[in-house]
Amino acid sequence: MTLNYKHILVAVDGSKEAEWAFKKSIGIAKRNSATLNLVNIIDTRSFAAVEAYDRSIAERAQGFAQQLLSDYRTEAEQAGVKDVNIIVEYGSPKTMIPRDVSKKVEADLIICGATGLNAVERFLIGSISETIVRSAKCDVLVVRTEEKEIAATEE
Structure with missing residues (x-):
């Protein structure tokens, strides 16, 4: 068993929690000289009903994902990560991340x-991170937002 990581997959969605995960991934990638793979899964369930009325929503979601990942790639490269890839996929993040993209x-x-x-969505459908932990075939690091950051956003 190796103690080094060579291919790190970071799931980002634009949330504060995902931003903290990304920031932590930079240090891990640098320490391990690893490839950083940044992924955003456009959850087709979230806009399927709306898309019937507004065809441009998929294009806007794709544009948002590309911009988010491009900005993160630039930040990672400026921080010293040598190999950064970006991936945008459509589907369910719960299945795509641990099964398809990680493979x-x-x-x-x-x-x-x-x-x-x-909280309501987590209760009804469960969290994506929980599903990733249960179904991934590799190590999973779940990053929590720092408490001072949470307090600042709640004020």
């Missing part, structure tokens, strides 16, 4: 935020 990039570590959902 495609040969991930040996998945990093994600503790939650990007509100």
